[in-house]
Amino acid sequence: MKIGLIGLGAIGSMHEKNLSEGKVPGAELVAVCDEKFIDPKKYGAYRQYSKVDDLLADADVESVIVATPSFNHHSLAKKCLEAGKNVLVEKPIALTSLDAKDIVSSAAKSGKLCAVMLNQRTTPLYMRIKELVSSGKLGKINRVSWFMTNWYRPQIYFSSSSWRGTWKGEAGGALINQSIHNIDIFAWVFGLPKSLRAWCKFGKYHDIEVEDEATAYMEFDGGMTATFATATGEHPGSNRFEIAADKGFVIAEDGKLNISFFDSLSDYTMNTKYIFGTPETQTIQETFDDKGLQHVGVLRDFVRAAETGGKCAFDASEGYASVCLANAMLMSAWTNADVSFPFDDAAYAKLLAEKTAASKFRENVATDGILEFSKSFR
Numbered sequence: 516m517k518i519g520l521i522g523l524g525a526i527g528s529m530h531e532k533n534l535s536e537g538k539v540p541g542a543e544l545v546a547v548c549d550e551k552f553i554d555p556k557k558y559g560a561y562r563q564y565s566k567v568d569d570l571l572a573d574a575d576v577e578s579v580i581v582a583t584p585s586f587n588h589h590s591l592a593k594k595c596l597e598a599g600k601n602v603l604v605e606k607p608i609a610l611t612s613l614d615a616k617d618i619v620s621s622a623a624k625s626g627k628l629c630a631v632m633l634n635q636r637t638t639p640l641y642m643r644i645k646e647l648v649s650s651g652k653l654g655k656i657n658r659v660s661w662f663m664t665n666w667y668r669p670q671i672y673f674s675s676s677s678w679r680g681t682w683k684g685e686a687g688g689a690l691i692n693q694s695i696h697n698i699d700i701f702a703w704v705f706g707l708p709k710s711l712r713a714w715c716k717f718g719k720y721h722d723i724e725v726e727d728e729a730t731a732y733m734e735f736d737g738g739m740t741a742t743f744a745t746a747t748g749e750h751p752g753s754n755r756f757e758i759a760a761d762k763g764f765v766i767a768e769d770g771k772l773n774i775s776f777f778d779s780l781s782d783y784t785m786n787t788k789y790i791f792g793t794p795e796t797q798t799i800q801e802t803f804d805d806k807g808l809q810h811v812g813v814l815r816d817f818v819r820a821a822e823t824g825g826k827c828a829f830d831a832s833e834g835y836a837s838v839c840l841a842n843a844m845l846m847s848a849w850t851n852a853d854v855s856f857p858f859d860d861a862a863y864a865k866l867l868a869e870k871t872a873a874s875k876f877r878e879n880v881a882t883d884g885i886l887e888f889s890k891s892f893r
Contacts, residue, residue, distance in 0.1 A: 516818050519546040519576035519600075521567055521591060523553065525886060526605055527582035529810065531558070539814045541822060546576050567591065571598040578628075578821055580814075581605060584676075585692065586684050589614040592831075596625040601821045603630045603814070607695045608834030610686035611867060612842050613860035615835045622831050630817045630827050631834035635696040636703060637812035640767060640803040644756070645704050647765065647774070654762030654779065659741040661701060665752030666693035666745060673723050674877065675884035680723030682874035686867055688725030690715075690841040694745040701743060702836035708733035708741065710855045713844035720748025724874055731844045772801040842867075 518534065520527055527549075534544040547553060548564040555563070564570040571579070571594065578601035581591045589609040595602040596618075608631040609615040622629035635641060647653055666689060678684025685692055713731035720727045728746040735741070746752065756767035764775040777783070777794040787794075808815070813829050820827035842863045843854045849866055 516542045516822060517545045517575050517577045518542055519548065519570050519573065519579045520544060520561075520582065521548045521570065521579060522582035522584075522605075523547060523549040523551075523558070524582065524584075527580075530580055530582055530814070533811050533814065535560070538811045539818055542814065542818045546570055546573055567594065571595065571600065576600065578602065578817075584678055584684065585610055586678060586686070589618060592618050592629060593621050596621045596627050596629060599625070599627065601628040601817075603632065603817045604831070604834075605632045606634075606699070606834070607631075607691055607838050607841070608831055609838060610691060611860065611864045612835060612839040612858060613864040615831075615838045616860060619831045619835065628817070628821045628827055629831040630813070630820070630829045631831055632810065632813050633696075633699050633703075633829050633833060633837075634809045634813050635700055636829070637807040637809055638803075639805065639807050640770065640772060641700050641704075642807070643772060643801065643803070644700075644758070644765065644767060647763070648704050648758070652763065652776075653758065653760035653765065655737070655781075656705070656739045656758060656760045658757075658759040659701075659705060659739065660755075660757040661697065661742070662744045662753050662755050663694055663697045664744060664746040664749045665754050666747045667750045667752055668693070668721070668727075668747040670721050671881055671884045673721055674879075674881040677876040677878075677880050679877075680721065680725055681876060682724050682867070682870040684874075684876060685725060686871070687841060687845055688723060688727050689745045689747045690726060690729050690844055691838070693747055694729075695837050695841060697745070698743070698840050699834075699837035701741075702840055703833075705735065705739070705741070707836055707839065707856050707858075708735045710734050710853050711840075711843055711847060712853045713847040715845060715848035720746075724870075726845065726848070729844055729848070731847070770803050772803065774799050774801065 546562040547558050548570040553563045579595045581604045588604050592602050592604045673680035711731050711733040715726040716728040717726050727748050730744040733741040758765040761780050766773045775796050775798045777796045783794040816828050839858050846863045847854045
């Protein structure tokens, strides 16, 4: 498969490296595109374009990776599909759930594959959690709690880009940018709630417009409740994921999964004669030392699905739920009210448009920031 890459920033450069090193069998990067300067020494092996339309006019390019700032994921994904290209979009697939639905619709109309970079789904620890819940081994899920606050970012992270930390550029902060990975895992495992209430702090730790701290409470059909909290202003922060179920209790933390299995807790609670009794429990610990294939895994699945016409595990439709949840949390905070599901995508888009109209990109951009992208992954 001949691939074109749009965007040569930190993420785009990583994709170029993975493809050039042959980590994605059956794929060949043939063209790159960036509106800014393209280093001819670094990218001399590829055809180079400064305009997206020119890359899309290249008949040799069959599929495109969109690795640009979040605010143009929607428009570029549609443009690629309309040009007859398969497209893999970086996260988030769009900034609003309404636009995410539009991309899914555009892909269906074009007959081309559209996927989203949901790389955290390849993490063995999260895959194991998904298996435990989906298999029914834990029984009925009663409560879930995920405190994901180790997404720390210093001010220079925002100041070094004109668009970061603005409604116009990102349409959000901790929720739509950093923790969108974790929100995706949450929705992948448990689905969407029937309602949620969220509280956000905007610019609490940074000189930014958007949220850098958020806490949400959710209720699901069947009685499950959940809390989710994230922040980009805490250090070292934590990443603790708890699942309390009728037949088990799970704690995921520090790359370890502690699982306690027991017979039905509800039966024991109602029938035991021991006043201070607890059910017999088998506890095991599973350790996960690696992060899995991550971006390479998604790329491989994308190439396989595009070449064979098979189902893509990271289809664009999979990107809707996480954006929907992130949008719903912001909408709840803005309106100081509960949000019900199915989510009102259009109502959120209208509220965001008002925020965006009053927003502007940063005028004074710091140029002395030091980039070490490996510290980004959580």
